[in-house]
Amino acid sequence: MSLNNSWNPELYEARHAFVWQLGESLIQLLDPKPGERILDLGCGTGQLTNKIAEAGADVLGLDASPEMIEQARQNFPQLRWQLADAANMPFDREFDAVFSNAALHWMLNAAAVARAIARALKNGGRLVAELGGKGNVAQIESAIHQVASRYQDDVPAKRTYYPSPGEYATVLESCGLELRIIQLFDRPTLLEGPDGMKDWIRQFKWYFYDRLPPARAERALDETAALLKPMLFREGHWWADYRRLRLVAVK
16 A cells, blocks of 8 residues: 555454455455465455465565554564565565455556566466456545535545556556456445445545545535435445456466
8 A cells, every 4th residue: 555645444444344354255366375475465454464374375464554564463463564665565586476455556656566566476476466446436536526626726636546457457467467367347335334435435535635624624525425325325325336356467
């Protein structure tokens, strides 16, 4: 994850467990073997890193957020953790696999990150990843921009990268990674609680509002949720309009 993002581990774990719960199927695709060296890139608070370790792999969790790494260390002190920016990882042909769930879309320098992943992998090593794909949370982002532009003349730039399959395939292949699987799919995602949408925005998109005075920021958040309610609030529950890009590539 980007060093430019400030993360709230408590809100993440309390309200957004779906991030790692939905990522468990990606571990099945990874199929970690005992003794394999695996890098969990953008490990967050470590739940999936621990799942990989339970399979017997020698896993290292890496994240660019000091808050997330500290929480991961508290959650799973028996595992290894490293604070680092993905584009500048200091690894050279050290890993049998790089695993990444819901993290690569925060890394705007996609080509540099792909080169670092390729360097980190042994020959024949694999990248197994899922990230936000083209059109991810399009309705949410449209509402955020609409409201944010009413409150400030200079709306902050997006801090996410949601590529199409063809776009991301080109990035990976230019670094010597061969695509074996790549698919883009819709995955409407249930958010937790009556304030699920506002909690989601606070966790993942608050940078659009954090320059506003607190009372105005909260008012903008309320307006955003109201704008989204006809589209993304169904049968008493909030949903996020997720589109995911899932892939396997081999060096």
